[in-house]
Amino acid sequence: MSDTLSLQAQPRVEAVRAPSRRRRLSEGARSERRLGWALCSPAAVIMLAVTAYPLAYAVYLSLERYDLRFPRQSHFVGYANYQAVLTSGFWWHDFLVTVVITAASVSIEFILGMVFALMMHRTIVGRNALRTAILIPYGIVTVVAAFSWQYAWTPATGYLAGLLPSSAAPLTNTWQAVGIIILAEVWKTTPFMALLLLAGLALVPNDLLNAAKMDGASAWQRFVRITLPLMKPAILVAVLFRTLDAFRIFDNIYILTQGAHGTGSVSILGYDNLFEALNLGIGSAISVLIFIAVGIIAFVMIRGFGTAVPGSENL
Amino acid sequence: MTRLLRRVRVWGARRLLASVAGLALLSPLLASCGGSAGASSGPVVLNFYNFPDPSGAVQTAANDCSARSHGRYRIIYQKLPTSADGQREQLVRRLAAHDDTMDILGLDVTWEAEFAEAHWIVPWTGRYKQEAERGTLPGPLKTAIWKGQLVAVPYNSNTQLLWYRNDLVPHPPRTWAQMLQVAEHLARQGKPHYIEIQGAQYEGITVWFNTLVASAGGSILNASSTAPRLGRPALKALQIMADLAHSPAADPSLANQQEDQNRLAMEAGTAAFELNYPFVYPSMKADKPQLFKHFKWTLYPRVDPSRLAAVTIGGIDLAISAYSRHRSLAFQAALCLRDRHNQLLAAVEGGLPPTLESIYAHPTKSFVAEYPFYKEIAYELRTASVRPKTPAYQNVSIVISHLLSPPSGIRPRQTLQAMRAQLVNALQDKGLIP
Structure with missing residues (x-):
């Protein structure tokens, strides 16, 4: 709590200082500022080298006709690659699949994560054992987990496929396979959601809950009226992180279906165009569009949650 | 804390700090660019x-x-x-x-x-x-x-051969039509009857299609690889694939199967035929010595009884x-x-x-x-056929495999039309691949 308070305090201090900023700084303050710059510049340089440069280069490539296989045909094409992507049925299909996976997996994870978080928060007996048990899926490498799901759902070899009618091969049907992908995602990342929400639960003061109890609020009322509003920052962080992660889903699909039978996400589409077709122009355009989509999601969510953003003026 | 910072300043190195730190972090990268050139007197x-x-x-x-x-x-x-x-x-x-x-x-x-x-x-x-x-x-x-x-x-x-079990099939079929008939006959008798072939959405199904088209006397692309050729041989090929997919001879996992799943199904004893590469032979010998006694091979089945099969290599x-x-x-x-x-x-x-x-x-x-x-x-x-020869082969193969898998979804005429249109784009390297 004190951390958030000090974070809030800073902008105010700045605001007070702002009018007098042009005043000459003392020698000590100036050299301290220089040291500050010197100390953080290596990090800044490296951040620029590893993020800003590739990003700018991807934007540049997305405006080029650039196929590794036809290096001599490379030339500037403006927005033609974006036009090709945005008018392609493959992009919109994969976009839909991605949105479905994101929406379904994040909402299921949120509800399950909340249940798990409450369990971890409230349990008194065997608390450590419970927390460990809940966190196990998160500790397993995604690719390994995806392979076990894949084998489990393959007819003749898998125990889960064995529960289905003998002619069923769910991984070859678009929406059944998407369902399995969502299941694999939920299984894998619910613990992460639960962990973040647990941190949020710790923010809720017990006195407040006890006071509400004294006033006759039911357990549900206490949860909806007190716990949830106070957890808003934690919920925002958890849902935002998971939404951005889910929107960029790659590994589970890559192992489970390789994006076959219409189960590809936008990331799989980008990968296939970059590394299978070696079409850097189209592939970069897809990557930039994913980046923009992620940016929009983050913007809308932070706006939607409004003042609940950690570090903002009011909680 | 501020006292400590002042002491740092006293060392006088602060202005160099950034550049030195930057260089230190970059040095492994620079070193690795040097390569292994140098005095080499050996071979x-x-x-x-x-x-x-x-x-x-x-x-x-x-x-x-x-x-x-x-x-x-x-x-x-x-x-x-x-x-x-x-x-x-x-x-x-x-x-x-x-x-x-x-x-x-x-x-x-x-x-x-x-x-x-x-x-x-x-x-x-x-x-x-x-x-x-x-x-x-x-x-x-x-x-x-x-x-x-x-x-x-x-x-x-x-290259692929037709592998079969001679305890179920005493005389191996010579054509696709015969093979389907035999498999359906076995199915009616309640015996193992599947035909194992690669039906998953990957390059293997392109190979299957290429073999059938070439065996029917056609090709996927024209001689100069500038446009799709397809035509009647391709229609015939699509018909065979659809026929298999809708017959009891199809393995239920057909749309999920690659070479290794075919091998496993044959070794599990559920199949009568398998179209696969020779690696299945030593594997059967090691895994299932009993079945191995009946595990025989013959030439890849023909599409047209009067024309040799042209198997993709x-x-x-x-x-x-x-x-x-x-x-x-x-x-x-x-x-x-x-x-x-x-x-x-x-x-x-x-x-x-x-x-x-x-x-x-x-x-x-x-x-x-x-x-x-x-x-x-x-x-x-x-007598082999080769896969479509074009620098855009990857695109061509992806288009074909996406249209043909699952094989039960093939509607010969419509699929052929869609394939022609998508292949034109793939050859020009236009647009996206799915």
């Missing part, structure tokens, strides 16, 4: 990038050729990833960066056009070309030619990188790596069919023991 090092061979035959051949060069070169065998896509990805990344430490490249037979068109590999001319062509089977040789030039040398080949060709600093030595080393002695070794140890006519014409004892089906293989390699 020239030739890097041979090839598929990872678990049998050890490739390594033995590399050692053997290095020894035979009498100190002129030393071949270092660099293992590529296991999957074909992974191999291509690594080769392409290095070649696109003009990596001059790559000399001999083991290319899958579908990459020659792409690599040659991008000027990543050099054509074979003069005496190297003559030696590469001498005694090489025509089928595999076709895979190494692009725009009339020999751009690689066939290293090994591969696979395999590896060796090419020389355009960025190699030792091209001449690399040509010599590549020829050595695929000479009779080393191909025989790779065939017996590694199970990969050779590309030299003489190995089949005058087989050694160990070759016959490992390859009891060598006559059928040689026969198919002579």
